[in-house]
Amino acid sequence: MNLLLQTSQSDLQARIAVTGSKSETNRLLLLQALFPNITLANTSNSDDSEVMQKALKGNEEIVDIHHAGTAMRFLTAYFAVNEGREVVLTGSQRMTERPIKVLVEALEQLGAQISYENEVGYPPIRIKGQKITASKVNIPANVSSQYISALLLVAPKLENGIEITLVGEITSIPYIKMTLALLNDLDIKTSFEGNVITVYPKQEVESKVMTVESDWSSASYFFSLAALAESASVSLTSYKETSLQGDSGLVEIYKKMGVDTHFVGNKMTLTKQAGFIPQTVNFELNNTPDIAQTIVVTCLGLGIGCHLTGLHTLKIKETDRLEALRIELTKLGASISVTNDSLTLLASDEINHNVTIATYNDHRMAMAFAPLALKVPIIIENAEVVSKSYPDFWNDLKSLGFEISEK
Ligand SMILES: O=C(O)C1=C[C@@H](OP(=O)(O)O)[C@@H](O)[C@H](O)C1
Ligand SMILES: C=C(OP(=O)(O)O)C(=O)O
Incomplete structure (x- = not known):
């Protein structure tokens, strides 16, 4: 199943219950x-x-x-x-x-x-x-x-x-x-x-x-959506401010890309903040390998560059994620280079429209690229791969006002 994603929404408002880690x-x-x-x-x-x-x-x-x-x-x-x-x-x-x-x-x-x-x-x-x-x-x-x-x-x-x-x-x-x-x-x-x-x-x-606390790796796609929207207030349950999951490092990472996270009980609300975003961001991701794909796609959507390190485990995950990112981001018009354990994306304002993103049997390839639909129409190949970690992902994206059709 290939899905065409597009949206005219610039303000994202939703309350989403993500299931356990x-x-x-x-x-x-x-x-x-x-x-x-x-x-x-x-x-x-x-x-x-x-x-x-x-x-x-x-x-x-x-x-x-x-x-x-x-x-x-x-x-x-x-x-x-x-x-x-x-x-x-x-x-x-x-x-x-x-x-x-x-x-x-x-x-x-x-x-x-x-x-x-x-x-x-x-x-x-x-x-x-x-x-x-x-x-x-x-x-x-x-x-x-x-x-x-x-x-x-x-x-x-x-x-x-x-x-x-x-x-x-x-x-x-x-x-x-x-x-x-x-x-x-x-x-x-x-x-x-x-x-x-x-x-x-x-x-x-x-x-x-x-x-079980809800899944922070799944939450990463909403951090990315909030960063790429004009304005956003997205509430996610059930999360803890002090988590066992290393991917809760998202809060600090996305603060640098304009997303504020606020907790009330076990609900966290992501809001888009107006203000300065650097032209390039650097993150060491040895502790949080599963959010590397999300972050680099956010950077492309924001038009900023990034240098991500600590990525040596990405080559033996669902696919060789470094190579998959290099190929798919290049299709979108990005300037990207990878080594065995790092990735560098150069800042650029252009993103190609209607590109078909291959997903390599990797749920995170599908979900990481989806937020780009806030910028350009995009097609996600074999979109059903998301069920490896997040079967409800496409429905939850629809609840944010995305138009999703089979292609
Ligand atoms: O223990 C776990 O639940 C996991 C450990 C990490 O793997 P590595 O230790 O191989 O990096 C992570 O990428 C994976 O998604 C889940
Ligand atoms: C790497 C992952 O999973 P696993 O290694 O458990 O297949 C993942 O979910 O991103």
Whole structure:
């Protein structure tokens, strides 16, 4: 499905309920499988959370998690320590190109039995669940934080817990801290000192309702819309001013691009502020890789340049996001260059009309480019990809007065 997006709205007014964070949900689903007396509220309705739930509930030998990176990584650890069960864990074509070796080798240090069905280092993998008693493990920390979260999530159920030594620069740290915070919420003891993380064993937890905060990565598209509108007052629920999600860094980032964020209870309202916006902005995004696409498209829409760094993980996400951005922004007339871990966009006032944006099976390509419809009509190819994290995205965009038609 290709969608043509256009709008004559210059003032954006809406109140939108975004569903729960997929990162928090997929962690809590795994924890709920380990500790069935916890109850979850405001869970994500994303495809990634649905496949996670299905995989945890099912009893099949072949478990297919489609495009869901968190499900692939978290379930690798889950099945590896699930004594007596054997599964083949696989996913979409792209998932078979996303590396898993770092996690497999860490689990092997603990005594796990995992083999590769096709290419060494990549899914699909065959996992024979073992009883794990070892607890010390070293892991490279600069490829994906999801490998580390995967180990942390299963750790309380291991006889001796876990002591992880992180090797090298640590990427996407807020996601590791989110995992530890959720464990702490369940009264599971942890420590993170220097480059060593410890999780202490805990066989049972108290019954508890865990309410998921709404998804800040999904909120990013509304920050972008507010920045590109003439005027805006967009309210989003249910958010916290102090969040476990690193993408809440959006508030400070978009302040520099003219968006003010105001909290009343769990409702945050984004308003467009008149005033000075710099000709170029610089952001280091090692802590918040998922909002890089949103930010660069906002800059193009504002006619300003940007230099974004800390982007080395983008190459192994749903697609090579740096290359995808380079190709699609160039079609729109932008001057953009990328390296392995950075992106530079030059300021320019021109944006080509009626460009068809390819989405590369990447939900964030579709959603990041959509706000540009405030400036030019734009066509989003395979728009259904948004369901990976945000199935209601197009309906919510309509509620802001966008005209959306099939093309
Ligand atoms: O743990 C998580 O929930 C996530 C961690 C990040 O991945 P990396 O650690 O691979 O950067 C992020 O990009 C992804 O969308 C979700
Ligand atoms: C990178 C993402 O997801 P995952 O790695 O879990 O597939 C994302 O949602 O942007």
